[in-house]
Amino acid sequence: MADRLKKSINAKGLKGAAKGSNQYKREAIISYGILIVGYILLQLGAATGLIGRNLQGQFVPICVYMSLAIALNLVVGLSGELSLGHAGFMAVGVFTGILVSRILEESISAGWLRLIIALIAAAFVASIAGFIIGIPILGLRGDYLAIVTLAFGEIVRNLMNVLYFGLDTNGRLRFAFNHTIEGVETSGRIITGAIGATGVDKTASFTSAALLTAFTLFVVLNLKNSKQGRAIMSIRDNRIAGESIGLNVRKYKLTAFVISAALAGMAGCMFGQNYSTMAPAKFNVNTSVLILVFVVLGGIGNIWGGMIAAALLTVLPEALRQFADYRMLTYAIVLIVVMICTYNPTIKARIAALAGKIRPKKKSSGKKTGKEAA
Amino acid sequence: MKLRKLVALAAVMAMTMALMAGCGGSGSSDSGDADGAGVLKIGGIGPSTGPAALYGLAVKNGGELAVKEINEANPDGLQLEWMWQDDEHDAEKSVNAYNKLVDDGMQILVGSVTTTPCTAVAAEAFENRTFALTPSASGPAVTEDNDNVFQLCFSDPNQGIASADYIKEHFADKTVGIIYNNADNYSSGIRDKFKSEYEDGGKKVTEATFTDETTDFKAQLNTMKDAGVDLLFLPIYYAPAANIMTQAAQIGYAPTYFGVDGMDGILGADGFDASLAEGVLLLTPFTPYSEDENIKEFVKKYEDAYGETPIQFAADAYDCVYAIYDAYQKTGLDADASMEDICEAMIKVFTGDFTASGLTAESMKWNEAGEVDKTPKVCIIQDGKYVEQ
Numbered sequence: 001m002a003d004r005l006k007k008s009i010n011a012k013g014l015k016g017a018a019k020g021s022n023q024y025k026r027e028a029i030i031s032y033g034i035l036i037v038g039y040i041l042l043q044l045g046a047a048t049g050l051i052g053r054n055l056q057g058q059f060v061p062i063c064v065y066m067s068l069a070i071a072l073n074l075v076v077g078l079s080g081e082l083s084l085g086h087a088g089f090m091a092v093g094v095f096t097g098i099l100v101s102r103i104l105e106e107s108i109s110a111g112w113l114r115l116i117i118a119l120i121a122a123a124f125v126a127s128i129a130g131f132i133i134g135i136p137i138l139g140l141r142g143d144y145l146a147i148v149t150l151a152f153g154e155i156v157r158n159l160m161n162v163l164y165f166g167l168d169t170n171g172r173l174r175f176a177f178n179h180t181i182e183g184v185e186t187s188g189r190i191i192t193g194a195i196g197a198t199g200v201d202k203t204a205s206f207t208s209a210a211l212l213t214a215f216t217l218f219v220v221l222n223l224k225n226s227k228q229g230r231a232i233m234s235i236r237d238n239r240i241a242g243e244s245i246g247l248n249v250r251k252y253k254l255t256a257f258v259i260s261a262a263l264a265g266m267a268g269c270m271f272g273q274n275y276s277t278m279a280p281a282k283f284n285v286n287t288s289v290l291i292l293v294f295v296v297l298g299g300i301g302n303i304w305g306g307m308i309a310a311a312l313l314t315v316l317p318e319a320l321r322q323f324a325d326y327r328m329l330t331y332a333i334v335l336i337v338v339m340i341c342t343y344n345p346t347i348k349a350r351i352a353a354l355a356g357k358i359r360p361k362k363k364s365s366g367k368k369t370g371k372e373a374a
Numbered sequence: 375m376k377l378r379k380l381v382a383l384a385a386v387m388a389m390t391m392a393l394m395a396g397c398g399g400s401g402s403s404d405s406g407d408a409d410g411a412g413v414l415k416i417g418g419i420g421p422s423t424g425p426a427a428l429y430g431l432a433v434k435n436g437g438e439l440a441v442k443e444i445n446e447a448n449p450d451g452l453q454l455e456w457m458w459q460d461d462e463h464d465a466e467k468s469v470n471a472y473n474k475l476v477d478d479g480m481q482i483l484v485g486s487v488t489t490t491p492c493t494a495v496a497a498e499a500f501e502n503r504t505f506a507l508t509p510s511a512s513g514p515a516v517t518e519d520n521d522n523v524f525q526l527c528f529s530d531p532n533q534g535i536a537s538a539d540y541i542k543e544h545f546a547d548k549t550v551g552i553i554y555n556n557a558d559n560y561s562s563g564i565r566d567k568f569k570s571e572y573e574d575g576g577k578k579v580t581e582a583t584f585t586d587e588t589t590d591f592k593a594q595l596n597t598m599k600d601a602g603v604d605l606l607f608l609p610i611y612y613a614p615a616a617n618i619m620t621q622a623a624q625i626g627y628a629p630t631y632f633g634v635d636g637m638d639g640i641l642g643a644d645g646f647d648a649s650l651a652e653g654v655l656l657l658t659p660f661t662p663y664s665e666d667e668n669i670k671e672f673v674k675k676y677e678d679a680y681g682e683t684p685i686q687f688a689a690d691a692y693d694c695v696y697a698i699y700d701a702y703q704k705t706g707l708d709a710d711a712s713m714e715d716i717c718e719a720m721i722k723v724f725t726g727d728f729t730a731s732g733l734t735a736e737s738m739k740w741n742e743a744g745e746v747d748k749t750p751k752v753c754i755i756q757d758g759k760y761v762e763q
Contacts, residue, residue: 275494317467
């Protein structure tokens, strides 16, 4: 058995691997398809004036949340671990991005270039954070990991609450744990503790955010279909079997975790560059849970499902504005209904039966995939 | 499997959409008679749900009341329309709310109510040229670099300085301590200025901090008690202040409390024994128990309409609408002028020699930076009422 497992992870010629590659293609086509079609439709809508400011203002957050859902899916879906600290990585990315972008403001005038450098820096710092947190905790399993990541998110937020960054008169970056930073004038302050960053020069745009989502997709889908990805998934499915064929469990889990952290940091950076002000209070456990909800609602491990869930759940509270104060109540009810409909087997069967009546052609598509697999 | 999931999702979405279509338009108050009659659309943004809802709702009601009054007083003149959007005290949601209001044809903004969301909205409004007058977002970042944003309330630094000066003058022999929320913009903003202003006089203050999640203040209170603090400055919102006073009473600690405008609302805090707030001093521009005729009338109307005593935020919003109305008359623009034109004209009026009088001050003037100039009032809570000092 171990031998077969090893082969299916490494080899490409095997039947299983070929089937996997078809699945991969399908997943990639759907995921990129959603992104590209969505991008074109929204751009057209914005250009023709069909889409108002309210929805246009959400284009970047939607892309960011999609990226976060994809990134978290790497940990929750592929690696099979529960992380409740992704808002922490997001926060690391947000504030790294803001710092880098501000430092470069003098020397680089092109917003897009600053954004790219900020994204790289955010990914780097977030991956270090992911690495540091990952080493001691990835030996933990299940609930314990969830608890530690939860704590990590809180630590980041509370640390940001007391950290002050600023540029001194010579243009050098300084930081302190209280509001008076040595040699920094009021105008040189970048991040001021709980107040966060204000007066951020926004560099994010819908196009750059969509490109970031595409990049995130590219990384995660390729990883999923690689030797490493299959190793990660085999450890998720059976840790003992994985270890028995010589897979380094820690290494693979850490790989997934660090990549996910880096991607979350990049998404955070994009988010931070879309608003003129960012306070650490935003990145509390609620935000971590929200990202997890995207993943769970879209189906754990289902990458494009998470993307759709992220987009819908970002737009939904805004679309429900006409309910005024009952908006969040309605939102919660919709969420519960969707969860039940997608996970309750009885209801799922009923809906499937209903869908079968509406679309009797379903069988032929099943045949087609059968042929391809053969 | 995945297809079925998608179908389920789509079905629910369709149902939701249908539901929404059914209820369409019930939430907003737009009337569609904008043309001809001369209706100026004023948007309001603030938290009408969530932890800061008390403030948002007060602003919503106060603004609504002023709009109603103006429209009834002069039905042939300039009419106003009040459009409200909730932001849950969140910057991202606040920007969404702003965009929604722009979509709905807003011409002037009253908001946002709280500082961090207002800072985010102010930047959008600056780019988009919307004139904004915030009733209560007191952080300095709100008006910084934004020529189009004005504050009707004191800025945080000014509140800190005014409090420190008052305490230095009236409580010279007391030992002063501060408990503040270091995860909160507003709280740490006031504390910074208070501390530097107060310690200028050579006396030190004892400090303790907490964050949004804190519910147990025993440690902070014991620090204060051990340091012999007998005047506790609380530059925080009323909800944690209520907790602090309750727990101080439990450990038998009874200092004099001094709060700022966030303390307003303490008498209505959920599950709080209001008798514990007896003797609390607070810096507030408005007291509903004033003998002033205008305030009495406002309080009566507000109580009749909404069934509760108005807090300072309601008065701030009421004054905002009147200030905008008065200033708008001076611009000489028609009601259907564009948002951009209104913005430039209003900035000119506000930075000129325009003064507004209202419930929160006799004469308010604005400087170029957008900060208001008015006299602060200190009130003491006696027999469950604010009494001006």
